[in-house]
Amino acid sequence: MNEIAPKKRIAILGAGGLGVCTALELANRGYHVDLYEEHSAPVKKASYVQEGKIHLGLIYALDKELHTAKEMINGALHFITYLKRWVDINPEEIISTPFYYGVHKGSLMSPEEVAVHYNHCSNYFKEARSHFKKDYLDLFESLEISRLPDSEIDSVANPDYMEAIFKTTEYAVEPRIISEKLTEAVLAHPQINLFLNTKITAVSDQGNGLKVHFTRDQNPAAEIYPEVINATWNGLLAIDKTMGIEPPQKWSHRYKFGNKVLIPLKNEDLPSLTIVQGPFGDTVNFRDRGLFMSWYPVGRTGWSEDYRAPEWDNQYSTAERIDVFEKSLEEIALRIPAIRNLKFRPEDISPVGGVIYAHGNQDVDVADSRLHTRFEVGMRSFGNYHTVNTGKYTIIPLLAVTIANKISGKTLS
Ligand SMILES: Cc1cc2nc3c(=O)[nH]c(=O)nc-3n(C[C@H](O)[C@H](O)[C@H](O)COP(=O)(O)OP(=O)(O)OC[C@H]3O[C@@H](n4cnc5c(N)ncnc54)[C@H](O)[C@@H]3O)c2cc1C
Missing domain, CATH: 3.30.9.10 (D-Amino Acid Oxidase, subunit A, domain 2)
Structure with missing residues (x-):
């Protein structure tokens, strides 16, 4: 815990597999994480319903370059x-x-x-x-x-x-067991605030920070952060678009x-x-x-x-x-x-x-x-706004640690 203590606030958008693992890793490194999720529970969307195969590349045989x-x-x-x-x-x-x-x-x-x-x-x-x-x-x-x-x-x-x-x-x-365990961990972590039923509608650059716009109980509200990670998967592109960011493909x-x-x-x-x-x-x-x-x-x-x-x-x-x-x-x-x-x-x-x-x-x-x-997956950074195409469940833990390394400036040894 507290490998570094930057006392820095960060917003993570989307409490799926990637958002939760990244939140846990950054919180363990001393960050104060606000984690936003539009659904009523964390890790209940793609990272829950999926097959759980931890891929060794076999199915991707048509990618001849490997x-x-x-x-x-x-x-x-x-x-x-x-x-x-x-x-x-x-x-x-x-x-x-x-x-x-x-x-x-x-x-x-x-x-x-x-x-x-x-x-x-x-x-x-x-x-x-x-x-x-x-x-x-x-x-x-x-x-x-x-x-x-x-x-x-x-x-x-x-x-x-x-x-x-x-x-x-x-x-x-079995993804449901992992979902259960990640849910327990994120709810118990003292440096993570999880906001459920909270839909992110936009992010805007205010010069002095990134303003995260959301609706909760049909009420619009916003909060400013020095750094934001978009890990919303199905919501990724629509939020990126509000920052003027287009998908690469x-x-x-x-x-x-x-x-x-x-x-x-x-x-x-x-x-x-x-x-x-x-x-x-x-x-x-x-x-x-x-x-x-x-x-x-x-x-x-x-x-x-x-x-x-x-x-x-x-x-x-x-x-x-x-x-x-x-x-x-x-x-x-x-x-x-x-x-x-x-x-x-x-x-x-x-x-x-x-x-x-x-x-x-x-x-x-x-x-x-x-x-x-x-x-062609992983994190793209635009100043302090980071958007992540998870790609596959298989790479979530490695991706979460890689993201935390980049954000905290400290590589996991
Ligand atoms: C049927 C199926 C089978 C699959 N099988 C495999 C497999 O065997 N192996 C494998 O490696 N991968 C598999 N995948 C792919 C894998 O599920 C995904 O790549 C991975 O789970 C994505 O993780 P994530 O955290 O990015 O997305 P999610 O787990 O979906 O998390 C994103 C979260 O963001 C939230 N969100 C979205 N928009 C907003 C918003 N505007 N505001 C707030 N919150 C928002 C969502 O509600 C969700 O909770 C499969 C996918 C499916 C659907």
């Missing part, structure tokens, strides 16, 4: 050790079963092409691990990938749909369902499987914490190229959400028949969704869409 894989591997190697700076977490309790990758028929890349990419990822993992001296999720020393013999495809998925299956040592972590916001079924599973009940390369889907077996399931053509329900996307979260009725869940399940069951054997009740289903902001305005069925990359 920029995205490197960004993800660097983030993944820091994920748990840096998260432990703020919360008490045992990775063994929150990890999924290891992922298989299934190359779907009609995939944008052949099994041979993805195998070359996986090999590059494995090699870079080795290099980065020896550089950072950190294990993946504090548990794994290497990234192992092997192709199953064709005769074994049916042990994981339906061979009518799959060209090949690869076994990997990539994992997901063409962009899109997508709404994607991250369906959960909250029943205990055994390892063998369901494979964790990512289906590549294109508009396909995933299953994740979180063992006693249930499963995640998504099918892109059904579950990617919203697309917007506006500065702020529609408020999709409020626009779906329960019946519409269940409909997306059921249609996704039908498609997934064709490819992963094991899911049909699971027994669950309607109340076990949690058909949530969230916004994905990314550079690129062509969908994932287009091979050269920028959506297949995620490396």
Whole structure:
């Protein structure tokens, strides 16, 4: 605590995964943080509904330069050790079963092409691990990938749909547990004021500071700060625009369902499987914490190229959400028949969704869409106003510490 004591006030906009981790890190370095959130609770949006995969770059095989894989591997190697700076977490309790990758028929890349990419990822993992001296999720020393013999495809998925299956040592972590722990930590921290139900409407440069404009209980108000970090993800571009800042690339916001079924599973009940390369889907077996399931053509329900996307979260009725869940399940069951054997009740289903902001305005069925990359991310600074494109959950802890290093002028040793 108090590595430096600048007694400096800072506003962080957005109490999602990134905003909360950055607030905790800066508060531990002596900052007084005002953290603003438009929702009624912290870490309940993208960082809560997402799949929790701590990416090792495998899915970004269409980024042939390996920029995205490197960004993800660097983030993944820091994920748990840096998260432990703020919360008490045992990775063994929150990890999924290891992922298989299934190359779907009609995939944008052949099994041979993805195998070359996986090999590059494995090699870079080795290099980065020896550089950072950190294990993946504090548990794994290497990234192992092997192709199953064709005769074994049916042990994981339906061979009518799959060209090949690869076994990997990539994992997901259960995001809801992490959300709970981050929420407890942020509420307990004496140097963080969390303002909920408070929507940021604009930021303006006053010369003597940055004025943060917000509405709470329909009342407009404002507060001046020497420094501001915008970590609002779905709200990022609209707030930046009020500062005259444009996004660096063409962009899109997508709404994607991250369906959960909250029943205990055994390892063998369901494979964790990512289906590549294109508009396909995933299953994740979180063992006693249930499963995640998504099918892109059904579950990617919203697309917007506006500065702020529609408020999709409020626009779906329960019946519409269940409909997306059921249609996704039908498609997934064709490819992963094991899911049909699971027994669950309607109340076990949690058909949530969230916004994905990314550079690129062509969908994932287009091979050269920028959506297949995620490396032009991180913080852009304009004087004392900083705006952060988080990119992926995987890189949040590393990004939070990097931001705190830049702002405090002190590098974490
Ligand atoms: C279905 C799905 C699956 C995904 N799977 C993965 C995965 O497996 N692995 C991975 O690495 N990434 C994944 N992602 C991406 C990942 O979720 C995001 O990159 C990451 O969570 C973004 O974190 P964040 O803190 O920037 O955003 P958030 O967690 O959304 O936080 C932003 C916060 O800002 C608040 N806010 C917005 N506007 C305003 C405003 N005007 N005023 C005040 N508050 C505001 C929001 O309410 C929110 O609480 C997935 C995303 C989705 C939707």
